[in-house]
Amino acid sequence: MSALARNAGNAGNAAGTPRSGVRRGRRGAFLGAAILASGLFAGSCGAAPRETPKPTAAPAAAGPRVVLPSGAAYKVELARTPEEQVQGLMFRESLAEKSGMLFLFPDNTVHQFWMKNTMIPLDMIWMDREGKVLFVSENTPPCKADPCPTYGPNQPATSVLEIAAGMAKREKVEVGTVIRFVDVK
Numbered sequence: 001m002s003a004l005a006r007n008a009g010n011a012g013n014a015a016g017t018p019r020s021g022v023r024r025g026r027r028g029a030f031l032g033a034a035i036l037a038s039g040l041f042a043g044s045c046g047a048a049p050r051e052t053p054k055p056t057a058a059p060a061a062a063g064p065r066v067v068l069p070s071g072a073a074y075k076v077e078l079a080r081t082p083e084e085q086v087q088g089l090m091f092r093e094s095l096a097e098k099s100g101m102l103f104l105f106p107d108n109t110v111h112q113f114w115m116k117n118t119m120i121p122l123d124m125i126w127m128d129r130e131g132k133v134l135f136v137s138e139n140t141p142p143c144k145a146d147p148c149p150t151y152g153p154n155q156p157a158t159s160v161l162e163i164a165a166g167m168a169k170r171e172k173v174e175v176g177t178v179i180r181f182v183d184v185k
Helices: 003-010 020-044 082-087
Strands: 065-067 073-079 099-109 122-127 133-140 157-164 180-182
Touching: 073 082
Parallel strands: 073 099
Antiparallel strands: 065 073, 065 180, 099 157, 122 133, 122 157
């Protein structure tokens, strides 16, 4: 017992003998700590929970996305301004799975694209205002040297979707099918 505990134990005791409560309190504290430690140890040894947790559904993707004819939802970056549209997917070395870029145009005119400074092959999909597919350029290769070729239909479109090469066919995108826009504002 430390001097501090000894003095505290003698406080108010005329005989000057230690109070038995001090010793009992220490034993009780030790016993409580031992029980707590054994409970923590048992918990850390992988004691099985009483009820198996039920799997939860993955939260719905948030933000702008498109739903392709196959039913697959792709998260998309929006290119609305001329600056965003000129930059597009230039200098990117990869695309995340089920993602792409959606170019939105205020006018319904002919929009040709090229692949200058684009590092990865893409599928490019031209659509009208309702999301109806007008033209698909599949497996469009990066431009290796100037002058770069242009791609696209000679008919008006209001949007173009760029996704990883090979995905248009896999997701059943073809002329006449409809792509649905979700949370595209």
